Amino acid sequence: MSEEAFKNVQVLRGISVDQFLGTMGFFAASLSLNCTDCHTAESGGSWARYADDTPLKNTARRMVVMVNSINKADFGGERKVTCYTCHRGSQRPEVTPSLAEQYGTPPPEDPDKIEILNANGANQPSAEQILDKYIQALGGAQQLAKLTSFVAKGTYTGFDTDFAKVPVDIYAQAPGRRTTVVHTLAGDNTTTYDGQQAWVAAVDKPVPLMPLTGGDLEGARA
Known part of the structure; x- marks a missing residue:
């Protein structure tokens, strides 16, 4: 749990380490x-210094409590309001509408925009339906069953490599086992999925072996 891996956790307690780090990224x-x-x-070079209190950390704690209260009171506990609802990439939410935005040319739609869908939403295909359609496009389950393992090599780029291309190795074996090793300049970042559970071992993580949960586990399974 987050409060076991980190010191001075006051609000975001009772969640897994990967969820805690994901929440920090969302902030x-x-x-x-x-x-x-x-x-x-100083925290940039020391996990222990992340426990130090700062004015912004204390503000963030109050904001988390506020957002949780709004969602609980007005949306049945569903995550409808988040930091981004008001901040929109700015430290201070705007309180006055912009006439330039109102009467100017609307900005283009972001092609990478992610929408959080209600799990009970009508007319939304399930993950299983989407995967079934993908399997059919690849030739069907019977055809894919002939492939029991593979090894692949390639390149990877992301925020954890400062967007530099680095080598990546992938090892997969049916049913559903997979290991991905990203060879970053700081050291290897290894993600393993055994068919049910997943873990990450990386030099930039606060614990030697970090179990994945929730959306991170779903991502490892995909």
Whole structure:
């Protein structure tokens, strides 16, 4: 749990380490900040220093309580309001409408926009239906069953490599087992899925072996 892996966790308790780190990333994206903006500059080289309190951390704690209260009171506990609802990439939410935005040319739609769908929403295909359609496009389950394992090599780029291309190795075996090793400049980042559970071992993680849960586990399974 987050409070076991980190010190001075006051609000985001009782969640897994990967969910805790994902929440930190969501904060950063919602306000266009990075880790050391809310934490101390020294925390960049020390996990222990992330426990130090700062004014922004204390504000974030109050905001988490506020958002949770709104969702609980007005939306039945569903996550309808988040940091991004008001901040939109800015540290200070705008309170006055922009006439330039109102009367100007609307900005183009973001092709990578992610919409959180209600799990009970009508007319939405299930994940199983989408995967079944994909399997059929590949020739059907019977054809794919002939493939029991594979090894692949390629390149990977992402925020954890400063968007530089690095080598990646993938090892897969039916039914559903897979290991991905990203060879970053700082060291290997290994993700393993055994068909039911998944783990990450990486030099930039706060624990030697981090179990994946929730959406991270779904991502490892995909």
